Amino acid sequence: MIPSSSTSAGASHGAGAPAPTALVKDGAFVGQLMASLSIPVFVLDTQARVMIWNHACEQLTGVPAQEVIGTSEHWRSFYEHRRPTLADLVLQNRSEDVRRILPRSASDISPTSLCIESWFDMPRAGRRRYLAADASPIFGADGEIAAVVETLRDLTDEKMAQVALEQLATRDGLTGLANRRCFDDTLHAEWSRALRQQQPLSLLMVDVDNFKAYNDANGHLGGDECLKRIARAVSSEMRANDLVARYGGEEFAVILPNQSLKGAAIVAERIRCRVEQLQLPSTAPTRHVTVSIGAATAIAGPENTASQLVATADAALYRAKHMGRNRISLPLSEAA
Numbered sequence: 001m002i003p004s005s006s007t008s009a010g011a012s013h014g015a016g017a018p019a020p021t022a023l024v025k026d027g028a029f030v031g032q033l034m035a036s037l038s039i040p041v042f043v044l045d046t047q048a049r050v051m052i053w054n055h056a057c058e059q060l061t062g063v064p065a066q067e068v069i070g071t072s073e074h075w076r077s078f079y080e081h082r083r084p085t086l087a088d089l090v091l092q093n094r095s096e097d098v099r100r101i102l103p104r105s106a107s108d109i110s111p112t113s114l115c116i117e118s119w120f121d122m123p124r125a126g127r128r129r130y131l132a133a134d135a136s137p138i139f140g141a142d143g144e145i146a147a148v149v150e151t152l153r154d155l156t157d158e159k160m161a162q163v164a165l166e167q168l169a170t171r172d173g174l175t176g177l178a179n180r181r182c183f184d185d186t187l188h189a190e191w192s193r194a195l196r197q198q199q200p201l202s203l204l205m206v207d208v209d210n211f212k213a214y215n216d217a218n219g220h221l222g223g224d225e226c227l228k229r230i231a232r233a234v235s236s237e238m239r240a241n242d243l244v245a246r247y248g249g250e251e252f253a254v255i256l257p258n259q260s261l262k263g264a265a266i267v268a269e270r271i272r273c274r275v276e277q278l279q280l281p282s283t284a285p286t287r288h289v290t291v292s293i294g295a296a297t298a299i300a301g302p303e304n305t306a307s308q309l310v311a312t313a314d315a316a317l318y319r320a321k322h323m324g325r326n327r328i329s330l331p332l333s334e335a336a
């Protein structure tokens, strides 16, 4: 039968609807039913050829029905590179493969049908879209699959709104970096991971030198612009798994998972040089805006905590300031 799902209410086999076998036998009736649906739908036959590509599907994909009907080229409407659609996976009894093929999608796999939410390339529509797709078999009177129907829902606007909300909750409004809350969550998650894997976790605390004087000379807006430039400079030195956050005011924090103190010191020195090279004019003796950086590393264990790592990096930062600024400092026991 055509499955009842959240997206195919109009196609479900409800009271008064023709019996499933009649639907399969009466192709013309099925075609009319699908064509009239406002939900994008396409149907594959047992040879994976498109039998039905309704008007709503044409509108969503930008691909006219006459171009795909009778072919197996429907994947081109969704992906840049050849890939089975959900309907193909159901037809080939390969539902489990969806997790490998679309690893970042939210998927729901039942013995016969498949349901995912994911970004799709949509080459002909001209822009990526976030779709909810359901694929289910239609069984013939002999109990064998006679066709597979895939319904689609465009959730792009909802997804964008969700992403924007998440951004608001985790990003700093001025610099676009992770905010303090995101830093705290990430540090605790990385600490747990370091504990499990017995890997080192490093932290840098980066503070702009003499920033009060910079603000006094350039105004608060000038100070804001300076913080944005520094944020970009620090971010440009990061690897994919590192996190740079605005810790507060003119202070930034950098989490370096799986990084030894020696490696952290190298990253810190790169950041220090990078900021110096921005050559933002300052009244400080250096004549340019600089940063001081405190570094710390821990192997997570039951006797220490993530807060201690922050405190150790903070103490190192304090020493860097005390020693004259525009420098990096390591924990005392390591520096000796």
Ligand SMILES: Nc1nc2c(ncn2[C@@H]2O[C@H](COP(=O)(O)OP(=O)(O)OP(=O)(O)O)[C@@H](O)[C@H]2O)c(=O)[nH]1
Pocket (backbone or CB within 6 Å): 174, 207, 208, 209, 210, 211, 212, 213, 215, 219, 220, 221, 222, 223, 224, 227, 248, 249, 250, 321, 325
């Ligand atoms: N423009 C701007 N200024 C900020 C922001 N957040 C904090 N500040 C300013 O940063 C300055 C920090 O000053 P202090 O804590 O005295 O430190 P400092 O002058 O940088 O001196 P050292 O850290 O000891 O080198 C203060 O004047 C804050 O008002 C911000 O978002 N924008």
